[in-house]
Amino acid sequence: MEDVLESAVGAHFSGLRLDSRRLSSSSLPSSPSSAACNGTAADASSAAPAAAAAPGGLASPTAARQPFVIGVSGGTASGKTTVCDMIIQQLHDHRVVLVNQDSFYHGLTEEQSEHVGEYNFDHPDAFDTDRLLECMGELKSGQSVNIPIYDFKNHRRCSESFRKVNVSDVIILEGILVFHDQRVRDLMDMKIFVDTDADIRLARRIRRDTVERGRDVLSVLEQYGRFVKPAFDDFVLPSKKYADVIIPRGGDNHVAIDLIVQHIRTKLGQHDLCKFYPNVYVVHTTFQIRGMHTLIRDKEITTPDFVFYSDRLIRLVVEHGLGNLPFTEKQVVTPTGSIYSGVDFCKKLCGVSIVRSGESMENALRACCKGIKIGKILIHRDGDNGQQLIYHKLPMDIAERHVLLMDPVLGTGNSANQAIELLIRKGVPEDQIMFLTLISAPEGIHCVCKRFPRLKIVTSEIDVGLNEDYRVVPGLGEYGDRYFGTD
């Protein structure tokens, strides 16, 4: 158990990643929600955002969001590799792999090796760009790839060993000519050019090539004047115009690297649905959170462990929800006699759980909000379209409160909509209702948000979609049965 958690939290640097495939937080399926969501069928399908649907329109549990591809170019020894390593270090909450264009150098033939001083390693033809495109295509489509290993000392690819690169959230493709070929540029979501003074680059290149690449100073200078500098002027510099971001001074430019990392984080944290529904909040993911999801989704997990890790995740969802409630400003005097300018919690608050699985979220809410009132709503599910509200017990003054409505799984959205309708009938304003859930199907979010656009949804993960039986996939099965041990 701990191994799984451990493996999910470790840092994932180039070539050191674990072989796990991300199945959640994925692209949107065009949904069966039109059939599943009472009363909103036509609207639901017409407003579905651009979607990656499995054949037949049903969600495929293997459909995953495409990785974010960053291209990093710049002259030799400009600091490309250094900048990439810094970005990877700072993106420690995400799986990142580095692919070097150098890996795709054509190996020299015997004859070419004999006249290595004549060979232009800085010309676009020196690279096997078709192979690079093939590997990047496979990685982007979710397959792991074997990338060649290039030896700068004998100018050949290692024939036996490869570097296995697994599916990732972010792929960084780095090299002097990664912006040269349009097909390669078209793979990139973001292009960075590392711009470092030519004298500094030459000085660094002499040091690096003599220390790491088995060259002598004279050969480095000869190669630089004959091939490296002309190719920089002819191919590398002209490709700078394709860059979205230019980093002067490379790895010394911490401000630029921070900004780039912030941008990547924003892009990664944004599920496509959040762009359509600004009131949907997905808890910022970390490897801890993914590790816990990995555990509770595992069908082999024991009930106590399921409860333990579900509780941890629920607590995060509840805290996130509370963080989105209105607050008032408040000042207090600290024991040092100083003023602390802070905020006061929203006091008019209550929870409502959708029985039975929603009850699993009550403890977390009680632990966060001392003495909070919690109401209950029971909806009888008779097939997916014949739902009946059969019981409710709510605080008398619920209309004056902000309501945290709790159900760990948002599937079709039918139960949620019934419960929300009841709350609105009881006088709760729509914008004072927040739906807290652990995992959501895009169809459910769509169904609820279309009908109640001012309500907020807080979820820990958005899954791929619903299957033919209207169950969330990958999902976690019958939550209530697993949590209360009745499965």
Ligand SMILES: Nc1ncnc2c1ncn2[C@@H]1O[C@H](COP(=O)(O)OP(=O)(O)O)[C@@H](O)[C@H]1O
């Ligand atoms: N900001 C820096 N200050 C000092 N040395 C640096 C800096 N950035 C890179 N280097 C060194 O310069 C050499 C080339 O850097 P590297 O990142 O490998 O460049 P590139 O990948 O663009 O060829 C390496 O030996 C590296 O350690």
Ligand SMILES: Nc1ccn([C@@H]2O[C@H](COP(=O)(O)O)[C@@H](O)[C@H]2O)c(=O)n1
């Ligand atoms: N066998 C080789 C292959 C390449 N080079 C030089 O490497 C440079 C690219 O790598 P950077 O890390 O500096 O971007 C390129 O300028 C080639 O001249 C080589 O010397 N020998």
Ligand SMILES: [Mg+2]
């Ligand atoms: Mg490099």
